[in-house]
């Protein structure tokens with residue numbers, strides 16, 4: 001599914017703005033024909049945004065169930081000969097969509113785009129009503145998984161609450177931009193662009209899916225618009241002598257125009273992509289970019305901001321990128337789900353190396369309060385075949401969506417799953433096999449610090465190991481000497497057991513901005529600085545550690561909990577994107593050369 005772009009053959013109209021909105025606690029909307037009649041008692045709601053934090057209503061913030069959105073629009077007359085597509089960047093978590101009362105599509109993935117060909121349902125001269133039913137419940141048939149728990153209260157009412165296993169607020173709503181766009185009747189369906197670089201020559205391979213009756217034509221241009229190469233044929237290879245390789249220091253982008261022509265040479269469709277020529281590989285226990293070792297410096301992030309929650313926000317997004325550059329970061333991980341495509345477009349342009357993660361977070365054994373034992377996940381049927389299919393489908397769609405971004409350097413299968421269960425091996429084998437079929441980027445899986453390297457059933461399947469480590473915080477709280485000793489021991493065991501590079505995908509501590517303590521104590525700014533410094537010294541002892549990504553870039557919202565003070569405070573920046581003291585610690589380290597060759 002190609003991201004909507006304007007060309008002389010394609011139009012687009014964003015439908016972002018203020019929509020109508022209504023809660024539907026008793027699920028009566030369909031029965032009362034809201035899809036065709038409109039929603040009866042709406043309030044105003046911005047799109048894209050989470051709906052939770054816009055009003056002052058606790059009922060809306062904590063709502064669990066169906067909500068409805070509605071907007072109306074005219075469609076230009078000149079669109080009537082084209083295919084008209086309605087596209088949502090992402091709606092969390094379940095969506096059903098109607099256009100002028102006709103059901104057109106549904107989605108059960110809160111972090112990936114979906115669309116419908118609405119050509120037959122669109123009116124030329126009248127307003128077109130678009131109605132969306134959104135549901136935010138989690139089940140164990142989806143990712144992230146969760147349960148809705150029903151309890152009868154003392155006054156006989158049924159109270160429904162969400163049980164979730166992940167550490168971020170279950171924001172919901174129309175989270176990413178909504179577009180109406182057109183394609184010609186004969187159109188380019190998909191593009192798969194690969195690149196390689198041998199130190200001098202770049203190779204671009206192109207594969208386009210389009211009707212066999214039409215001819216594909218590629219035109220590659222440099223960043224000044226000068227044509228470098230032209231090729232015919234759906235599958236192509238272009239050699240670029242003396243290529244400018246893409247990297248965080250030089251995010252050079254070529255432009256690839258792709259045309260579809262008929263037998264007479266008339267242009268039927270036109271689409272274009274930015275292409276960064278680069279090669280990423282794992283070799284000799286190192287991560288190589290364009291043939292040289294690269295050390296990842298950066299953050300685990302979240303799509304999270306004040307008021308708009310998980311709604312895509314170009315303003316916050318750019319601020320984040322500038323702050324990361326300023327700190328000396330060259331990378332980030334899309335923890336714990338696929339981010340908006342606009343984020344990756346900017347990462348291509350500004351030069352960030354992205355670990356692109358699925359929404360598989362929370363596949364973790366939970367302690368059973370009665371026994372204190374861990375309830376397994378993979379081995380007792382808690383993971384259904386539906387959930388596995390969902391995971392495979394998410395991976396496939398993530399790769400198909402993001403494979404053309406030079407910034408995306410690896411796929412992360414999941415975050416902190418119960419990979420110590422033997423049954424996890426078969427499950428992950430199938431995931432790995434799928435990725436290998438679709439793409440040649442390295443594969444990572446991210447491990448919880450309770451996973452013992454000798455007893456992990458998944459690390460042997462992947463190319464690069466992600467480790468989340470919080471010794472001195474969740475273990476031996478406040479004792480950084482003991483914490484760093486534990487860290488050293490843990491890394492030694494991983495390095496001994498697996499001949500693969502390791503990225504520290506999370507390390508960090510909750511820190512209240514403005515809280516100063518000497519000597520340092522947990523939650524003070526001094527403690528965050530000391531924790532990072534001590535951890536960095538240990539990382540530097542291990543040649544197999546090829547990257548460090550602090551948890552988290554910024555403070556973010558979680559569910560209410562005794563261990564969370566208005567959310568998770570492990571940010572290096574506050575939730576409104578101002579630095580804590582530790583930002584200078586990172587800047588000092590990341591802006592000076594690390595170890596030799598890194």
Ligand code: GCB
Pocket residue numbers: 166167336415416468506551568570
């Ligand atoms: C983790 C999780 C992350 C949490 C973090 C924490 O290991 O991957 O989602 O937010 O720890 O702060 O506890």
